[in-house]
Amino acid sequence: MIRARELVKQYRDGDGTEVRVLDGLSLDVEDGEFVAVVGPSGSGKSTLLHVLGGLDVHYQGEVEVAGVKLSGLKDKALARFRNQHVGFVFQSFHLIPNLSAVENVLMPSHFGPLTADVRKRAEALLDRVGLLSKKDRTPVRLSGGERQRVAIARALFTGPRVLLCDEPTGNLDAATGAGVISLFQELHREGLTLLAVTHEERMSAVAKRVLRLKEGRLVEESRPALAGGVS
Amino acid sequence: MRLVALSRLVRLSLARERRGAFFSIFGVAMGVGALVFFLGLGLGVGRVIRERIFPTDAKLVDVVPPSVSLGSFLGGGKLDAVMVERLGALPDVEKVYRKMSVRAPAASRYDGDFFGRRLRMGVDVLAVGVEPGLVEGDVEPGSFVDPAPGEPIPGIVSTRLLEIYNSTFAPARKLPRLGPGMIVGFTFPVDFNRSYVAAPVAGPVIQSHVQVVGASERGLLAGVTIPLETAIRLNRELGQDTETYSGVTLVATSPAAVPALVAAVKDMGLEIDDQERRLAENVGAAVALTTSALALLSILICVLAAVNIAHALSASVRARAREIGVMQAVGASRADVRNIVLAEAAVVGVLGGLAGTVAALLLALAVDRLATGYLPQFPFKPESFFSFPWAVVVGGVALGLLAALAGAWFPSHRAAATDPARTLAG
Numbered sequence A: 001m002i003r004a005r006e007l008v009k010q011y012r013d014g015d016g017t018e019v020r021v022l023d024g025l026s027l028d029v030e031d032g033e034f035v036a037v038v039g040p041s042g043s044g045k046s047t048l049l050h051v052l053g054g055l056d057v058h059y060q061g062e063v064e065v066a067g068v069k070l071s072g073l074k075d076k077a078l079a080r081f082r083n084q085h086v087g088f089v090f091q092s093f094h095l096i097p098n099l100s101a102v103e104n105v106l107m108p109s110h111f112g113p114l115t116a117d118v119r120k121r122a123e124a125l126l127d128r129v130g131l132l133s134k135k136d137r138t139p140v141r142l143s144g145g146e147r148q149r150v151a152i153a154r155a156l157f158t159g160p161r162v163l164l165c166d167e168p169t170g171n172l173d174a175a176t177g178a179g180v181i182s183l184f185q186e187l188h189r190e191g192l193t194l195l196a197v198t199h200e201e202r203m204s205a206v207a208k209r210v211l212r213l214k215e216g217r218l219v220e221e222s223r224p225a226l227a228g229g230v231s
Numbered sequence B: 001m002r003l004v005a006l007s008r009l010v011r012l013s014l015a016r017e018r019r020g021a022f023f024s025i026f027g028v029a030m031g032v033g034a035l036v037f038f039l040g041l042g043l044g045v046g047r048v049i050r051e052r053i054f055p056t057d058a059k060l061v062d063v064v065p066p067s068v069s070l071g072s073f074l075g076g077g078k079l080d081a082v083m084v085e086r087l088g089a090l091p092d093v094e095k096v097y098r099k100m101s102v103r104a105p106a107a108s109r110y111d112g113d114f115f116g117r118r119l120r121m122g123v124d125v126l127a128v129g130v131e132p133g134l135v136e137g138d139v140e141p142g143s144f145v146d147p148a149p150g151e152p153i154p155g156i157v158s159t160r161l162l163e164i165y166n167s168t169f170a171p172a173r174k175l176p177r178l179g180p181g182m183i184v185g186f187t188f189p190v191d192f193n194r195s196y197v198a199a200p201v202a203g204p205v206i207q208s209h210v211q212v213v214g215a216s217e218r219g220l221l222a223g224v225t226i227p228l229e230t231a232i233r234l235n236r237e238l239g240q241d242t243e244t245y246s247g248v249t250l251v252a253t254s255p256a257a258v259p260a261l262v263a264a265v266k267d268m269g270l271e272i273d274d275q276e277r278r279l280a281e282n283v284g285a286a287v288a289l290t291t292s293a294l295a296l297l298s299i300l301i302c303v304l305a306a307v308n309i310a311h312a313l314s315a316s317v318r319a320r321a322r323e324i325g326v327m328q329a330v331g332a333s334r335a336d337v338r339n340i341v342l343a344e345a346a347v348v349g350v351l352g353g354l355a356g357t358v359a360a361l362l363l364a365l366a367v368d369r370l371a372t373g374y375l376p377q378f379p380f381k382p383e384s385f386f387s388f389p390w391a392v393v394v395g396g397v398a399l400g401l402l403a404a405l406a407g408a409w410f411p412s413h414r415a416a417a418t419d420p421a422r423t424l425a426g
Ligand SMILES: Nc1ncnc2c1ncn2[C@@H]1O[C@H](COP(=O)(O)OP(=O)(O)O)[C@@H](O)[C@H]1O
Pocket: A011, A012, A013, A021, A039, A040, A041, A042, A043, A044, A045, A046, A047, A048, B422, B425
């Protein structure tokens, strides 16, 4: 489902020296897997996610997601890929402030092929995340956890097979975060492929596989915590 | 991206940036409104000049003898029957109409009823004879001919003279205004070879009456126009020259043939009386120049409006960087982002253009109303000072659109260059 080979991504930092954030990174995620990528802040987790999701094109290496080879795609094709094949969930939700929940959810419909009953589909997804009764509220009138649920509904709108989550519980308190995490678990059980980057234990604890981003590469994390077994 | 989606997103961001959008629309409306207003005024005033003050017929060429007669050297210069024949034989001449003035002063002493008022006055008048064909459109057929002895002479007054009389003379003397139809049949005494100001010629005084048979644009402005035969007869009775004409009006086959015709006439040692045409051209040029200056000023306002839009959109694009990033994340291409910003500007431009055009039309209407109600009557005062051809109205809206799109060019490209990886991080 996700396949990356020899990814290299470098930034020039303030004093002009090159910093290799991704340094020959390779990754394989199977269809339906729930994988967590951990690492301290600044280790390149967001960068990796942007490359995999087709938001960043300035890198070297090969990426294939949901059967689409990203390297060398034109902007239009890349936009269609983002619209159809992946859903993004961000740490700070990134909802559009003056749009109601349901309008935020159907945002992807503006950039995709014509589909019938856009609003109905958005409402069904809001129902799915437990927010149908608040569909007409703007983000300011929703709690943090509710906002993230709206964002997840938006990510699911076009029915992608892959969800890319960038610290999805980073801005939530423990209780709300737990609610969001259990929503991810449900989606995983329904067959969605999830790749979540996080530096938090509670998120990685529920993933089936944990990878650590270290010096620009991924290494498999041993899982003593998993011994008890959550699934 | 589909049009429905585009219009939704545009409405969304315009609704949010209501204040900025309002000022942008206002700016465009100012520029477009000023342009449409001034163009309409210039065209309207130009039309009044062309059609009412100097209604020169583009096919007519007025030939006069040269002011200093060089006839003997050039073999021409005298407008006699031979010369008239030669003029008629020029290519592209459709018709030839001879004119001869009565070669003696004339005076009218009026004492009697004048359209319900008593009028007592004496004035000098000029009289010129023209061939009936020249004015046949303005008189009853058969009414403009040399009369039998004892009958009044049929006369035609200039419509422009009537206009001047109606707007200045009549109100000042509390005399009634006269329409062209009302004056037909009015008769006044004219004594030829009598004058209040000029010396008479050696010859008898001929007492007669002139009866108005119509009003014509082709009538002599400062006098009375009579049949050519009458003028010849009067000159004969006064012992004056009856062989040479004081002018000839040529009708060209088309306006395009006029320049060549004018050149040919000049080659014959004759002159063209184009005073009025030149005056009309000069006044028209002055109006056009003023209009152009004002139009330029208006276009400058449009440029400022475009700059204002560029500023407003740049700020809005910067403020919306994250939102643009979100759209990119859910599937917006760079072209989509650019189109959203351009479409926003297009809406602003069209709304501003429409508002400005409508405002200009309303202002013109108000000005015309005020002019009718509050300005005193003056010669050639038109019903409307404006003329708004479709091209001006449509062009106004198009200019608004153009100004807005020009202003949006850089902001839209900057927006399209938004790097989502950067704006969405954190
Ligand atoms: N646009 C950028 N320009 C320069 N350096 C950047 C840029 N984006 C990220 N970086 C650097 O790349 C590194 C990785 O960033 P990021 O992927 O955001 O890390 P994480 O998500 O793990 O916190 C950091 O050192 C950061 O400073």
